[in-house]
Amino acid sequence: MANAQAMCTSFKGEILSGIHALGTTVIRAGTGADTLKAALYLASSSQGAATTAYGVSGEVSGANYSAGGITVTNATAPTTSGTTGYWTPSASFSWTNVTLATAFDAVLVYNSTQSNKAISVHTFGSQTITAGNFSLTMPTNDSTNALLRIA
C-alpha cells in the first residue's frame, strides 16, 4: 500500500448533497433536498457558465408556460461510482400543450430553495412549439452519462 494524492470520491458525492461548507454557507431549514426547477431560455439569451441565478430576462413565454419553469423531480440522491460523483433528475422535464413561438435552445436548472441560484445550463437544437408538448429526457443516471458529474 502507498498513499495517493486525490480528491476523495466521497467528497465529490457529498458536495452534491451539500454536506460540506468550505466557505460561509446558509442556515438550512432541514435535512431534505432542496427544490430544484427548470426553465427554458430563448436562443437569443446568454445563459451559460456565468449565470448565477434564475432570471426572467431571456426566458421563454407563451400559452401554458409558467415563468420560472417546472419543478424538477428529484427522487434519486446524488451518488458515486468509481471516482465520479453524479446526479440526474429522476424524470423528464415536460411542458404540455404550450405554444412557444420564439426559438429556444437552453434549459436552466436552478435551486428554488436557495434564492434561485443557478446549477447548470443545458443546450439543444433550437425549437419552437405550437399547441404541443416539449420534453427533455434525461440521460442514464450513471457515472458516464449522468446529467451532472464531478469526475
Add this chain to the structure above:
Amino acid sequence: MDDSLLIKKEGAFEDNNENTIWIEYYLDNQLVHRSAHVRLKRPMVSLTEVGGFNG
C-alpha cells in the same frame, strides 16, 4: 375538425449532444401543432484536481 384534412410531418435530429424528434401538423398550409422531444446525451462534467506540496 376533420383529422383527414391535417398534413403530418415528422423529423429527427441526432448529434453528440442530443437525440431529438419532432412532429408537425398543418391545416391549409398553416402550422397548427408542433411538438418536440429532446433526449440529452452529453453530461455536464466538472473535472477536479488537487494541489500538492512537492512542486
